[in-house]
Amino acid sequence: MSTAPKAIAGARERYEPVIGLEVHAQLKTASKIFCCCSTRFGAPPNTQVCPVCLGLPGVLPVLNERAVRDAVMVGLAVGSKIALRSVFARKNYFYPDLPKGYQISQYDRPLCEGGSIDIRSGEGWKRIGLVRIHLEEDAGKSLHPEGRAGIHTTRVDLNRAGVPLIEIVSEPDIRSGEEATDYMARLRQILVYLDVCDGNMEEGSLRCDANVSVRPKGSTSFGTKTEIKNLNSFRFVDRAIAYEIERQIGLIESGGRVVQETLLWNSEQGVAESMRSKEEAHDYRYFPEPDLLPLDLDPAWIESVRASLPELPHALRERLVREHGIPEYDAEVLIETRSLASYYEDVAARSGQPKLASNWIMTEVNAIRNRDGLSIERFPIQADRLGALVGMIGAGSISGKIGKQVFEHMLTDPAAPDEIVKRHGLLPIDDEASLLELADEIVAANPGPAAEFRAGKEKTFGFFVGQAMKRSGGRAHPEKLQAALRAALAKQA
Amino acid sequence: MSASVHKETAEDLARSVRDGSRSASEIARAFLERTGRTSDRLGTYLHLDPESILAAATAVDDRRKSGEPLGPLAGVPVAIKDNICIRGVPTTCGSRILEAYRPPYDAHVITRLRQAGAILFGKTNCDEFAMGSSNENSAYKPVRNPWDPERVPGGSSGGSAATVAAREAPLALGSDTGGSVRQPAAFCGVVGLKPTYGSVSRYGLVAFASSLDQIGPLARSARDAALLFDSIVGRDPRDMTSRPEAKGVDLEELERGVKGIRIGIPGQFLGEGLDPEIRACLDQVRDGLAREGATELDVALPHARYAIATYYLIAPAEASSNLARYDGVRYGLRAGNGDLRGMYETTRGLGFGREVKRRILLGTYALSAGYYDAYYLRAQKVRTLIRRDFTEAFGKADVLLLPVTPTPPFRLGEKTEDPLAMYLNDIYSIPASLAGVPALSFPAGFTKSGLPIGLQLVGKPVDETTLLRVARAWEKASDAARRAPALAEAAA
Amino acid sequence: MRIDAGTVRKIAALARLRVAPEDEERYVRELQEILTYVEQLQALDVEGIEPTSTVVAGEPVPLRPDEEISSDVRDEALAAAPDREEDYFRVPRVV
């Protein structure tokens, strides 16, 4: 067990945390990286296995083309250099869920080198460098059920063994738990945009290990780092890193020393526990995998992959700002997913009201989606219908307030918004006679405020507008109503 | 009738099955009967199931009766080294750790043999995980040399070589990592071919050293070896190291003689320590081939003398990793009670024999932190130098002629206490393994005491044809390939 | 390079091999002899030489298309397990 964090007043400001992330992302291939077994999540134990991924004597790995393509797409998307020759290596260690006694990974010659991801830091943008992206196979799953008394066993399910992963290693450019979380979120967004990973952290499609150290501010050398494993949610990334920074500072401030070790994040207790302090130092004995030839890529093929890349989040964000004139903040919210952004673009085009469209999606649409946990694809109001509604509001043919009522109806009623307006009697009141009648009624019912107004208290006018709107159920045409009220107040003087 | 079956070539046996002059069942019964007389004494088989052999033979006969086309090996028994997987058939690799193991799949070569109509004829004894040069490292029993049962048959494919030499089976498959087909072929007086690395799929061959392992045929003649090689050669999508340019052998090509073929002899490399009778045999073959029209020249293999040192770093390193999967979790032996670590160590400590453990230790050491560059990486670089030597030699020569072993077969127990001496026995076979080029051992002559002498031909990549063609020419020019061990004659 | 009993114990631990104490001396001797023999490689100049990790040359072979094909070995594989619990492989507890 590591010592609990000790906050030492004022000490935090004297240190700079240095954080690098190693993210494992599961690729969305149909079959495993070296065999034809399914990669589907949640199948009964040991049903998606074959001689190859069981590590039976005599079998050989055969590389999945799609996995290579997906990894290259990611590399191109983050500006990595794609190696024309990369080499698979064996990482040797014993574990019951590692069937061959080694993991096939890439070591000194990875598929992608360099690249970067821009994150939000404070008010501005910050560039986080990438060391490398490489391809490797996943291990199986060890389960440790609470056994009957005295029986201590581990169960092994090899369905996941051999599922393709990419490991994305960042430079130690990250300085806080929040930055780490933002980095994860943006990386996830890129992977989902590329459609190479489903980004599901609960199911383990995206996993994060963090290397954390601290050093006195101004220092350029690195402190001793620890590695925290098993950060399987955005919240845990933030909390575990914050915890570890505090712990290390506390340790140093109280005269101790950080020990290089691997920690496991215990999310229930909110502490990082030492994993293998007693184990001998790991010696993975990497060497080039003789069963796989070096992976040689044709530059023309790489260019064809580049040409197939979809529009990426940062480019899309810039385009939304440029083409629709909306604030960067709005664009950031709207590019959450590619389909939300295209939903927005449809609403904006249909309504002719880019900023109003953005407001409606960020507030009304997202409120319902959050409440019901809906992706935009499953949101009940399609873009053309919301576009029609926003168009009506923008043109002033209904008020925003009525618009909200129409919107509520549209969630369950597939009719067009103008149809709903008619059917529910939500048409605006804009003929002068009706408005005058309404104004007369309100003025007559409020002789006191009317007297005040006439005595020169202009502010009272707002009160009459409010009352009249309320009475009309918000349907009164705002400008015409004001004219009618002024006429009514003058008339009864 | 059955008395003559074992003397026939595989080629003739298959032809007789196809034309109906013999049945596959008759052939299977004849070989089962012969094997029954000698295999216990020779220790050639780890598993032999007459029932399934006869059933397979009957199936071939049924196919013939119903007019279906029969393959090039129709009805021919082929013995299989016990490190090649056959679905549902015990595959132990001569190791305790796989004592009861039955693979749930067929190796690529097995699928191909079934397609060719061959009869899978039992699993032959071998050194544990193909590690050895004498077959004394089998966890079950040693194999004895049919020419002199007090002597070793060579290894690791000792069972495959001995069973063909003793006429128990007309053909066998072995595997060759540093000489494991060629050296026992030489010791037993049969033809053994190590194909070009990548010519034959390794899918289903239990790995020893992946960058070196190749499956190869053992036969009594060059033509039969060619026939078997032709049935297993070719690219297999399940093995990424198998090559599209791999090609079989046209039997007609083998009859073209050696006129104009340039035979290189690495005189410098043969050096000291070569048994004088083997040296004399080599000279005799060289002169004989020259009389048939071949030209002879001297070639240099300046780095070949580093081959053993290179090999005994690379092969154990790969083996240490390849054998990590025998951990008692999914199949094979499990031993030890208590914690996981203890289970691993006990299982592997009890399941592996001394030689295997020695190589795992050596390989683990060569790959471990701090030693990788000095040992493994350096060995890989020297491997490059050795490959270059061959490329240069093949600029001048079509084929190289050299010994397979420095001595004739030695006695059982003679080298078991001195692993390095055992390793040095592979000095002539290992260079071609490291270079990945094809190499063939053929019966060249006999010592005065009547032990077979095999010589080695090494060829350019995917040029197995020339090796077999030269061996065929020598078969015609001498009687070395026609003699049979007394034990086989007596059994008949 | 000098090998001693400590080295043998260390690499045996790394390789998960139980070596009986009475065999330790023998492995020390044999490994020492082999490693002394391979020392001869140190005399070679390998400056600038590319290492050979595979002898396969020529055009790259095609990669495997991403097609899912289910295997029929599952029951046989589980039946071969030295120990199982339901449809899992079972081992002594890891942690």
Ligand SMILES: [Mg+2]
């Ligand atoms: Mg990794």
Ligand SMILES: [Zn+2]
């Ligand atoms: Zn599989």
